[in-house]
Amino acid sequence: MTATAETQGAQMVTLRIWRGDANGGKFEDYSTPVTHGMVVLDAVHQVQATQATDLAVRWNCKAGKCGSCSAEINGRPALMCMTQLAHVLTDQPIVIEPMQAFPTIKDLVTDVSWNYEVKKRIKPFQPRKPDAPDGTWRMDQVDVDRVQEFRKCIECFLCQDVCHVLRDHHKHEEFIGPRFLVYVAALEMHPLDTADRLEDLKDRDGIGYCNITKCCTKVCPEHITITDNAIIPLKERVVDEYYDPIMRLWRLFVPKRTALPMVSS
Numbered sequence: 125m126t127a128t129a130e131t132q133g134a135q136m137v138t139l140r141i142w143r144g145d146a147n148g149g150k151f152e153d154y155s156t157p158v159t160h161g162m163v164v165l166d167a168v169h170q171v172q173a174t175q176a177t178d179l180a181v182r183w184n185c186k187a188g189k190c191g192s193c194s195a196e197i198n199g200r201p202a203l204m205c206m207t208q209l210a211h212v213l214t215d216q217p218i219v220i221e222p223m224q225a226f227p228t229i230k231d232l233v234t235d236v237s238w239n240y241e242v243k244k245r246i247k248p249f250q251p252r253k254p255d256a257p258d259g260t261w262r263m264d265q266v267d268v269d270r271v272q273e274f275r276k277c278i279e280c281f282l283c284q285d286v287c288h289v290l291r292d293h294h295k296h297e298e299f300i301g302p303r304f305l306v307y308v309a310a311l312e313m314h315p316l317d318t319a320d321r322l323e324d325l326k327d328r329d330g331i332g333y334c335n336i337t338k339c340c341t342k343v344c345p346e347h348i349t350i351t352d353n354a355i356i357p358l359k360e361r362v363v364d365e366y367y368d369p370i371m372r373l374w375r376l377f378v379p380k381r382t383a384l385p386m387v388s389s
Contacts, residue, residue, distance in 0.1 A: 139155075141171065149231075164197055164205075166209075180232060196220070249311055274348065281303060286339045
């Protein structure tokens with residue numbers, strides 16, 4: 125911070141940053157001058173440049189589109205590059221710590237590789253055969269539009285971090301989390317997809333663990349309506365397929381997936 129900047133309205137703030145690795149650590153306080161318009165990532169970089177050159181922090185685009193700088197700011201999962209200091213400034217230190225749902229590598233950097241392993245085991249898109257003479261498909265625009273919301277996901281994994289099933293109960297082996305329920309929804313609701321993922325959702329992927337608190341929707345930087353538009357419709361499909369008494373009776377006489385077509389909820 126230059127002397128010129130300091131004379132143009134800079135104020136001193138304290139960042140309480142978690143320092144450590146997988147074996148443990150502690151919070152350390154750093155006082156640094158900030159000016160109007162700065163985001164939390166700016167202040168962290170300033171501390172890194174002037175006081176803690178070994179501070180580990182992951183970032184990339186600084187535009188809220190890569191999801192790299194996910195952390196917890198005053199206890200709330202958020203992107204550091206999209207959190208204005210003006211929105212979190214108080215007379216108390218600003219507490220910055222790594223995401224709690226994943227193992228810490230160093231300081232503010234966590235190991236999110238588990239998420240990529242989850243994605244690998246989800247059945248990929250399987251299109252139906254073309255249904256037009258020219259070898260193309262026909263579909264309603266409303267069905268095309270419906271899945272576009274889910275494609276906005278930047279995989280920041282803030283929704284995974286805030287989910288109590290992963291964060292507090294550590295059900296990583298039994299529950300894929302809201303990010304991948306959104307991913308499955310984008311596939312299941314696609315008008316051309318033919319793969320059946322409902323049994324996986326029910327058994328392996330643990331959709332029953334979600335009690336629709338909507339905490340994932342609240343932290344999504346892309347404003348995806350995760351709970352209402354993705355998770356609840358998937359839950360309804362699982363219930364229709366496996367727990368509805370009329371559908372269970374129907375299954376006795378009609379083979380699975382050749383019965384009544386799945387209808388978008």
